[in-house]
Amino acid sequence: EEDIVKDHVSFCSKFKIDVNDRVLPFIHMLPKFHKPVLDFRYIAAGIKSSTKQLSKILSGILTLIDRNVKRMDNFQFKFSGTSGYWIVKNKDSVCSKLNYLNNMHYANSIRSFDFKKLYTNL
Secondary structure (H helix, E strand, O other), X not given: OHXXXXXHHHHHHHOOOOOOOOOOOEEEEEEEOOOOOOEEEEEEEOOOOOOHHHHHHHHHHHHXXXXXXXXXXXXXXXXXXXXXXXXXXXXXXXXXXXXXXXXXXXXXXXXXXXXXXXXXXX
16 A cells, blocks of 8 residues: 555656645445345545545546537537537436427437446446
8 A cells, every 4th residue: 555655646746746645545335226236336535545636636627628528519519409518417407408309309219328337447
């Protein structure tokens, strides 16, 4: 564990990122009781970890990228009428899109996909 934290500190120091906490993040699991077969949701927690500052910086960068992609897609949508942006933040945005499609009579069918295995290599 110490060696991994030292690697985190060394990596961050190359980019002038201060590492105040010297513990590893941990992972815990929560059961999905609503599933017919018991399954788990894995949660990574690192509030006092050596990766906290790096995670905050990365989150900020990804948020900016997301905003710009959304902004560009909104601009494209005005001309094409189609959206290539498929990131949802909550159920409200999904309901809004479904209502729009229903009111415009564009949708003939709706399909849903489960991406359970999408991030298995992280």
